[in-house]
Amino acid sequence: MSTVGFIGLGNMGGHMARNLMRAGHSLVVYDANPKTVQQFKSEGATAASSPADVGAAAKEIVTMLPSSPHVREVYGGKKGLLETLKEGSLCLDSSTIDQSASIEVAKAVAERKSIYLDAPVSGGVLGAQNATLTFMVGGAGGKPELLTRAKVLLDKMGKNVVCCGSVGSGQAAKICNNMLLAIEMIGTAETMNLGLKMGLDPKKLASIINTSSGRCWSSDTYNPCPGVIEGIPPSKGYEGGFGSALMAKDLSLAQNAATTLGAPTPLGSLSHQIYRLLAQHPDFQSKDFGVVFKFLSDSKQ
């Protein structure tokens, strides 16, 4: 089984990397947080001291980083992957970033006679943990052999791999999905909050919504009201999960695209403003994006 390089071992990447190890791959790992790297070393991975070290050690590399500047830095920065990438390497970037950043990095990787696919994910931390993620792959359109090669790794971290087309198309799909996710999460949070204030039991309200026309992922799988679903971040003090600041970032990517292309997105725009407020709020910025429920329920009118 091949050696895989993995860079970015956070809430998502940590689980994804462990699933590759469980499937029998040897891992060479790097993260900006040395404690995380040490933790993986204690679990059997080889610790690298820079992205360049990873590029020198593996021809299949997964990156799972917060946003576009981090991806540009890891690939093109000092001691970046591009310094050492071996010819014929495959780089799978699962970060959610600007479509234009993916296209730019793909070009730089192609100059090293290697391949970069954008492969952002949906499914959250639980999906990463349980290897049930959906991967939206850009760059393998019309190249089935490339998709087959990528799937050797992606199938071990997820259960759906969707070929979206050319490089950057995975990011387009992901950004559209997350704009809808933000809209439905805010809608679910304000609905749950109103129902509670009207005297309804939160679990009962959620179960009614989940068998009625208001059902959505945020109501039945990731309900933001604490205690409705055990084991998810909203029931654990909004720790872990998908950070509010990351959601604000995804919504800014959607708004940039909508402005450039002239697509009207009034609810996406409002959701962006709400998550920008959360991302700047000292109590909420590092919390899971379901914390919008607490933001609303704590608000005094």
Ligand code: NAD
């Ligand atoms: P995270 O902040 O938990 O993890 C990011 C990791 O990258 C951290 O361990 C950090 O130390 C590391 N890092 C940052 N800069 C680095 C650098 N220059 N070099 C090496 N490592 C660096 O984020 P996450 O929640 O795991 O999300 C990662 C990506 O996945 C984001 O783009 C996010 O939008 C996307 N995403 C997240 C979720 C979710 O539920 N958390 C779901 C789908 C997609």
